[in-house]
Amino acid sequence: MNSIKIRSHNLNVFYGPFQALYDINMDIESNKVTALIGPSGCGKSTFLRSINRLNELIDGVRIEGQIYIDEKPIYARDVDVVALRKKVGMVFQKPSAFPMSIYENVAYGPRIHGIKDRRVLDEIVEKSLKAANLWNEVKDRLKAPATGLSGGQQQRLVIARVLAVNPEVILMDEPASALDPISTAKLEELIAELRCNYTIVIVTHNMQQAARVSDYTGFFLNGRLIEYNRTEELFVNPRDKRTEDYITGRFG
Numbered sequence: 001m002n003s004i005k006i007r008s009h010n011l012n013v014f015y016g017p018f019q020a021l022y023d024i025n026m027d028i029e030s031n032k033v034t035a036l037i038g039p040s041g042c043g044k045s046t047f048l049r050s051i052n053r054l055n056e057l058i059d060g061v062r063i064e065g066q067i068y069i070d071e072k073p074i075y076a077r078d079v080d081v082v083a084l085r086k087k088v089g090m091v092f093q094k095p096s097a098f099p100m101s102i103y104e105n106v107a108y109g110p111r112i113h114g115i116k117d118r119r120v121l122d123e124i125v126e127k128s129l130k131a132a133n134l135w136n137e138v139k140d141r142l143k144a145p146a147t148g149l150s151g152g153q154q155q156r157l158v159i160a161r162v163l164a165v166n167p168e169v170i171l172m173d174e175p176a177s178a179l180d181p182i183s184t185a186k187l188e189e190l191i192a193e194l195r196c197n198y199t200i201v202i203v204t205h206n207m208q209q210a211a212r213v214s215d216y217t218g219f220f221l222n223g224r225l226i227e228y229n230r231t232e233e234l235f236v237n238p239r240d241k242r243t244e245d246y247i248t249g250r251f252g
Ligand SMILES: Nc1ncnc2c1ncn2[C@@H]1O[C@H](COP(=O)(O)OP(=O)(O)OP(=O)(O)O)[C@@H](O)[C@H]1O
Pocket: 015, 018, 020, 038, 039, 040, 041, 042, 043, 044, 045, 046, 047, 058
């Protein structure tokens, strides 16, 4: 699968009079993992939510600038936001299985998009659960309630649910922050595998995690993108004093 490039051009986001993002210019590579790091409140999640237009669900938000996905401006007037959110899937911090069976959680999206044939759904469910490294753990209890799964399993189920609608980009907002170390390791393994087929952008508080899972890292501070580089370069050889202070734990 050919996944796609994201380009943020002079992006500004305002929550009423408060400006949360300032002129963000960022080219995100396809088939790579890009991590967004920075202290609490610096705008990482706001930027992430800009990529599938989730911010505009919040009252009073104003967005300037543009984000291009696959060269297409996603804030253009004629953009189909439902189609955009199908193409750009999102995984949130809190594992949130729907209160229905494991099978139905994964079949939910494809059903909404009009797939009714049971065999086709069966195939999608199996393929998505396999891709999310969850199939072996749940294949004998697909009809069981998803809420009975552990947090780590639920997070992988959410990823299966995202994969089931064939996205090209996967956004993850602190996906491991509610997970134990073993589940976190499994999730990181999965992220490494998914990179072959998807463009992944992940917000994380955890710098070790950013260093482990990502190819590129962007460091945000007070709504600005301070430094953006290959992960190794940014961690080993930061160019900006503020990046260096942050990654060496002087604030944050
Ligand atoms: N719905 C909102 N209404 C008003 N202000 C908001 C809203 N969401 C975020 N903000 C503000 O925008 C700024 C950036 O928030 P954002 O959540 O993007 O930061 P973050 O870096 O992801 O932080 P954290 O790591 O704590 O989630 C913060 O000052 C925050 O208080």
